[in-house]
Amino acid sequence: MAWYLEALALAFWLVIGFVALLAVIVFLIDRTQTGDAIRRNYPVIGRFRGLFTTLGEFFRQYFFAMDREELPFNRAQRDWVAHAGAGGSNTRPFGSTRNIDVVGTPLFTPDPFPPLDDQFASSEPLQIGPYATLPYEAKSFFNISGMSYGAISAPAVRALSRGARMAGMWMNTGEGGLSPYHLEGEADLVYQIGTAKYGVRDAHGNLDDAKLRAVAEHTQIKMFELKLAQGAKPGKGGILPAAKITDEIARIRGLPKGQDGISPNRHRDAGNVGELLDLIAHIRDVTGRPVGIKTVMGDPAHFEELFEEINRRGIESAPDFITLDGGEGGTGAAPMPLMDLVGLSIREALPRLTDMRNRAGLRDRIRIVASGKLVNPGDVAWALAAGADFVVSARGFMFPLGCIQALKCHKNTCPTGITTHDARLQAGLVVSQKDRRVANYAKGIVKEVEVIAHSVGVPEPRKLRRRHVRLVQPDGSSRPMDRLSPG
16 A cells, blocks of 8 residues: 555656646746747746637637627527527517617517418519529529638538528529539529639639630529629638648639639729629620629719619610628638728618619619628518618528637638538538528528518518618617618
């Protein structure tokens, strides 16, 4: 027994000695390094600041932040998506936890005599691109926004594609080209052409008509979207970190491995409104499909110039749709100043754009697609009332895939397998489960937007108008949206 106690004592002192030696080594390293003032002035213990800063993000999300406090999406928003994705009920007890005194909060106005239960209707398909050889009859007003293969993983693309088909909505490919995983689910697809023209470019980065025509031969490709700008990074091209570029992604995009995939900040062949309309017409002629643009509002005068030129040329020259992204839109990677400070929010920009389109007499010619942090039924209903024909979401559909808002999208270390190409992490994303959650979430949005529409007295969501919404003002009162933005 004595030898056992002696061995334990020896092991204890060895551990103490090792810890003390390690502390001395760390002390010397911290005292002599020149990059961190805290570690230099407070060796060893100064390292805990970095540790606590890293862990603070975790503790705030799970222990300290209230349900409506977090950004970019709070717990209440994420929980609604989670319940909808699981196919469960979003019925809640006792009362709302939302503070309806926050300036800008939309309040829908109930009708004292709403339609009876047998007078409700579902939204009908809406045509896009009447002047295209193959116009598109879009079935759903809520669809999946652009997330490219590369920015998100193969299992994520597969689950989204399959879920989109189940819910009868379109899926945007994002600017990274067309992958087999997009086609797997047999969903309707919108092919996005970014400034680098991945998947339809020649060796010099110019548009290749033969490749464009080959993409259009896929019957699942229903439309093309020319991406001019994105809400999280207006004036900056897409960024795909080198760590996320696999052999397959490099082949699909036409990129070399080992370096970041950085797109130009604009299309070289569209330097003004006239050239933009020429490019739209060219893509429509080559593909036979409707062609639209995705952009962010800055100075509204640029849209006025666009609509004036369309009317000068004739309405057939117009883009078939405009996807308007808000400055609050998301991304896998973007410089913080652009995310925080550039571009109007969708709440301000959408009513302005729809008003300008309508004044130009193009209401039935150009469809407006709203994008930018519109993930819950109230957001989608507001956008339809403001004048949007369709609403698309990207991050909203990441939550039913399992996203926990870890904010690791750009590091290839996403713990849920959505934005990583690490096979071990991807294994956590089970496509056969997540595809149903994607479809359930979309169906849940449509169902509850219909509930809002019926409550305000219209038979289906596309009948929502600005007069059905009041916006909370700084003095706590609310004013009708149709008076704030008369249209």
